[in-house]
Amino acid sequence: MKKLLYLLFLVSFLSFGQDQIPAQNGSITIQPILHGTLVVSYQDLTVYVDPYGGANGFAGQQAADLVLITDIHGDHHNQETLDGLDLSQATIIAPQAVAEKLPKDRYKAVVVLANGSSTDFSGAKISAIPMYNLPETVDSRHPKGRGNGYVVELGGKKLYFSGDTEDIPEMRALQGIDVAFVCMNLPYTMDVDQAANAVAEFKPKMVYPYHYRGTEGLNDVEKFKTLVNAEAPSVEVRLRNWYPEN
Incomplete structure (x- = not known):
């Protein structure tokens, strides 16, 4: 029985490709889903970031306690994906431009954050910064x-989610970031060189290039890694x- 349970766990782990980030009293689990979408789990808290691509992408995941939405565009605020998920017990944190588009009474709460404001949720601190x-x-x-x-500060770690941005001064000025998720796709955000140069300036301990599909296909994240490692x-x-289908 123990061997069977281990094999089931191993299959689940390999299928989802989860990363474990050591934190206080446990680990933070990082689960890439698609494009700029991911699931972050820590202890009893499950956070969905920019749910997009359909509810099927979240099969096997714990239901969200918290949903972070960065912007109004369909690869960030994707109402079809939100509608396909059970978010009745979830709190959504979003900018005003997104909050006013959300249907009423479908979520536990909707918290509006403007650039520069913050809120606490279940032991985590969430701060909104410009993009x-x-x-x-x-x-x-x-x-x-x-x-x-x-x-997002949880488990003694600071996680940064860039949303759709270029290498703005507010990003370059970040301090003490443990894990960063940084976009790079022209013409919507920035190119690989800009992203790498910005990361080399604010120096997170760890960085994931994400949101790297542009009009010309997938950006060169190997080049990004080489540039960051050099600087x-x-x-x-x-x-x-x-992009599991590519």
Whole structure:
């Protein structure tokens, strides 16, 4: 029986490709789902980040206690995916532009965070930081103040989720980040060189390139790793498969 349980666990682990980040009183589990979507678990807390790609992508995952949504675009606020999940007991944290699009009475709560504000949830601190395109123009795909990047503090670790952004000063000024998830896809966010240079400046202990599918296909994350390793060898770059169908 023990051998069977171990094999079932091993199959589940290999299927989902989970990473374990050592933290206080346990580990933080990182589960890539698709593009900019992932599941973060710590103790009894399960966080979904930008659920996208359909509810089937979350098969086998614990139900969400908390959902973070960064922006209004369909690969971040994807109502079809949200509707396919049981989020009746989940709290959603989102910017105002997203919150006003969410259906009423379908979630336990909706908490609106603006850039620079923060809230506490089940022992975690969630801070909203800017995410936007450069230069700042009136026709920007991602104007400053509309969407949120997030810094989540839990288990004595600080996790940064960039959302759709370029290498803005607010990202470069981050301090004490343990795990960063950094986007890189033109023409929507930034290129690999910008992302690597920014990461080399704020030096998270670990970085995952994510959200790297652009109009020309998948960006070169191996190049990103090479650039980061050359400029900031102390930063661990973790490459994972965010596009399992490719």
